[in-house]
Amino acid sequence: MNQDIxxxxxxxxxxxxxxxxxxxxxxxxxxxxYVSAEMLEIVKHISETWGDGNFHFGTRQTFDVCGIKxxxxxxxxxxxxxxxxxxxxxxxxxxxxxxxxxxxxxNPKAGYPTIGAxxxxxxxGNYHCVCGNVNTxxxxxxxxxxxxxxxxxIKINISGCxxxxxxxxLCDFGIIGVAEMEYHPDxxxxxxxxxxxxxxxxxxxxxxxxxxxxxxxxxxxxxxxxECARVCPASAWTRKEEKYYRxxxxxxxxxxxxxxxxxxxxxxxxxxxxxxxxxxxxxxxWVMNYKPEYLHGGHLIDRAGYKKFKEIMLxxxxxxPECLVAEDIYWHETEYRSNFNVKPLSLHHTAGxxxxx
Amino acid sequence: MSYRLTQNxxxxxxxxLLKKFDIYAPHRHVCAGRYSDDDIVKYDKVESLSDVEYKxxxxxxxxxxxxxxxQALFYFTEDEYRESKVSSRPxxxxxxxxxxxxxxxxARIYAGNGGFTDSYYERMKDRVKYILxxxxxxxxxxxxxxxxxxxxxxxxxAVKFHEDGSLFVKVKDQDFDNYFQEIKEIEFEPEFVNKxxxxxxxxxxxDHETLNKLKAHPMWNEFxxxxxxxxxxxxxxxxxxxxxxxxxxxxxxxxxxERRRIESSCQVDGYTTVAGGISYRKTAGEKxxxxxxxxxxxxxxxxxxxxxxxxxGRCTARxxxxxxxxxxxxxxxxxxEEIEKGxx
Numbered sequence: 001m002n003q004d005i006x007x008x009x010x011x012x013x014x015x016x017x018x019x020x021x022x023x024x025x026x027x028x029x030x031x032x033x034y035v036s037a038e039m040l041e042i043v044k045h046i047s048e049t050w051g052d053g054n055f056h057f058g059t060r061q062t063f064d065v066c067g068i069k070x071x072x073x074x075x076x077x078x079x080x081x082x083x084x085x086x087x088x089x090x091x092x093x094x095x096x097x098x099x100x101x102x103x104x105x106x107n108p109k110a111g112y113p114t115i116g117a118x119x120x121x122x123x124x125g126n127y128h129c130v131c132g133n134v135n136t137x138x139x140x141x142x143x144x145x146x147x148x149x150x151x152x153x154i155k156i157n158i159s160g161c162x163x164x165x166x167x168x169x170l171c172d173f174g175i176i177g178v179a180e181m182e183y184h185p186d187x188x189x190x191x192x193x194x195x196x197x198x199x200x201x202x203x204x205x206x207x208x209x210x211x212x213x214x215x216x217x218x219x220x221x222x223x224x225x226x227e228c229a230r231v232c233p234a235s236a237w238t239r240k241e242e243k244y245y246r247x248x249x250x251x252x253x254x255x256x257x258x259x260x261x262x263x264x265x266x267x268x269x270x271x272x273x274x275x276x277x278x279x280x281x282x283x284x285x286w287v288m289n290y291k292p293e294y295l296h297g298g299h300l301i302d303r304a305g306y307k308k309f310k311e312i313m314l315x316x317x318x319x320x321p322e323c324l325v326a327e328d329i330y331w332h333e334t335e336y337r338s339n340f341n342v343k344p345l346s347l348h349h350t351a352g353x354x355x356x357x
Numbered sequence: 358m359s360y361r362l363t364q365n366x367x368x369x370x371x372x373x374l375l376k377k378f379d380i381y382a383p384h385r386h387v388c389a390g391r392y393s394d395d396d397i398v399k400y401d402k403v404e405s406l407s408d409v410e411y412k413x414x415x416x417x418x419x420x421x422x423x424x425x426x427x428q429a430l431f432y433f434t435e436d437e438y439r440e441s442k443v444s445s446r447p448x449x450x451x452x453x454x455x456x457x458x459x460x461x462x463x464a465r466i467y468a469g470n471g472g473f474t475d476s477y478y479e480r481m482k483d484r485v486k487y488i489l490x491x492x493x494x495x496x497x498x499x500x501x502x503x504x505x506x507x508x509x510x511x512x513x514x515a516v517k518f519h520e521d522g523s524l525f526v527k528v529k530d531q532d533f534d535n536y537f538q539e540i541k542e543i544e545f546e547p548e549f550v551n552k553x554x555x556x557x558x559x560x561x562x563x564d565h566e567t568l569n570k571l572k573a574h575p576m577w578n579e580f581x582x583x584x585x586x587x588x589x590x591x592x593x594x595x596x597x598x599x600x601x602x603x604x605x606x607x608x609x610x611x612x613x614x615e616r617r618r619i620e621s622s623c624q625v626d627g628y629t630t631v632a633g634g635i636s637y638r639k640t641a642g643e644k645x646x647x648x649x650x651x652x653x654x655x656x657x658x659x660x661x662x663x664x665x666x667x668x669x670g671r672c673t674a675r676x677x678x679x680x681x682x683x684x685x686x687x688x689x690x691x692x693x694e695e696i697e698k699g700x701x
Contacts, residue, residue, distance in 0.1 A: 133393045177393075186426065187427070188426075188619075189588070191622070211605075233622070233625075234589075239393060240388075
């Protein structure tokens with residue numbers, strides 16, 4: 001079959017190439033992995049009309065419809081208008097006319113304008129989960145308009161608690177809901193259940209002092225999971241009303257140097273997380289000499305170095321008083337090939353604005 | 358005499374009452390629940406009517422005002438000691454019939470049981486007068502009607518909160534007449550719940566032989582895998598009175614400190630531990646059996662006229678494992694039936 005298809009253009013349009021020439025997979029964004037069930041009707045219609053009748057849950061919580069033929073892409077895009085407007089504009093308040101903050105203008109009949117910033121994933125969070133500390137998909141919806149539409153790549157995973165079921169440790173910018181705990185000794189019956197629970201399932205920061213019958217806490221090592229409040233029979237432990245977040249950066253999978261992310265911020269307020277993320281476009285643009293190319297967010301941090309990342313990401317951010325920032329980060333990577341980073345200088349990547357030569 | 362107070366009038370009366378009384382009421386603590394973003398309602402000293410959570414039944418019982426989870430009994434220095442002091446100001450408590458009736462049960466245990474009067478309980482109880490809160494049927498865990506605790510006449514004022522901020526008040530205790538002198542009288546009588554969704558029949562254990570067979574019945578084994586023995590049920594209980602004492606030493610001088618009383622629970626480890634380290638009830642099933650028989654047999658055996666339960670349903674509501682006290686009572690009835698038929 002003679003087909004002339006610009007797969008790069010289709011990719012930016014969120015259609016992914018398949019093994020079969022001319023057949024594509026559509027990735028529909030689901031910010032925070034949470035959407036009204038009526039959206040399934042749209043997925044069903046696309047799949048049954050233009051796809052192979054099935055759909056796959058994308059690994060980043062997208063609705064992936066397989067088997068879409070190249071010639072049907074315009075029709076699918078036109079039909080997607082309803083979904084994109086509902087999910088992106090109505091639910092997340094995204095301005096679809098902006099790309100990375102610049103006025104470009106969106107043709108609502110032409111589908112997704114960018115694929116760079118990936119779908120924000122989230123666990124169900126405190127909307128449902130007994131362990132969750134924050135409403136994860138509401139946060140995802142607030143972030144969506146900051147990072148999308150944009151050609152700059154970033155993967156954001158949100159977990160409602162430090163159990164990190166949604167793997168904030170394995171993406172560019174992982175966000176974990178943490179609870180600052182308050183202890184009310186006058187309500188404590190000294191049963192020690194919190195201490196046993198912390199020992200068994202968390203960081204062993206609580207001890208029952210047999211002399212006083214009260215709990216002592218090693219505050220510096222508390223991960224803010226909130227398990228003590230969950231198990232206390234007398235509400236002697238409670239969460240503060242304010243919500244806090246831990247930000248883990250630079251985690252990734254991949255063929256070269258997979259690694260677990262490291263802590264960038266701890267006890268950051270929602271405002272801080274959002275204002276830090278507003279600097280992501282600037283940071284990416286700076287690293288790539290103001291030319292967006294397909295490069296994973298974590299690699300951008302490597303190219304710039306953590307200290308440059310920190311400098312740009314914290315620009316204009318007013319940190320809440322509780323917020324702690326990593327002074328430095330020491331990565332621990334899996335080097336599939338030993339001394340992976342040792343190579344001729346000519347193979348080194350550049351970062352930042354390059355002078356014309 | 359009864360009145361309908363506008364919000365401003367109600368606030369003014371409340372402010373006047375505050376001059377004389379310490380006022381306690383159910384109060385909503387935002388996001389302080391067991392799970393994130395859930396609130397908790399517990400009794401607190403309140404400063405204004407808007408502090409009173411009148412819609413939701415409190416998660417923790419009113420008893421906390423009178424017998425707090427923790428209190429200092431006395432302070433010691435070498436061979437001297439002195440009792441802890443409490444304010445002499447009288448106390449007003451916003452309470453529902455279940456919580457008010459629970460005090461009859463608590464008083465029996467604290468004041469007079471075994472020929473001993475607990476002065477720490479007594480000195481609090483003597484300061485208390487009640488403001489009866491209207492209860493529109495409670496929630497789906499309530500079974501006060503089955504326990505005959507849905508009504509009370511032990512109150513000084515009765516109030517009903519209206520959505521528009523106004524307040525219906527009945528003044529039963531003439532000591533309070535002068536707070537309402539400027540206000541026009543109306544007809545208002547507090548209404549009591551006379552039907553709950555949940556109905557329970559407390560089983561009758563007719564003799565000692567049945568009791569012993571019930572103790573040995575396999576029904577209790579279920580709790581070994583279900584109940585986590587956290588004690589949330591007893592902390593939430595309106596009637597439970599168990600406490601332990603602990604001598605707290607201040608700093609590094611063992612001659613100075615206080616004796617403290619802390620609420621205890623028959624469900625938690627250590628409750629039956631005696632000298633030598635032996636525990637009498639080790640399994641969750643044994644602890645649950647003790648609690649159920651204590652509440653629905655032993656208490657009545659001793660005090661005759663009621664069980665040790667007012668049907669507030671807080672134990673069921675607070676149980677993280679969804680163990681229902683009413684379903685457990687039904688299981689007891691079924692076990693007794695089996696015993697009486699000679700099946701077990």
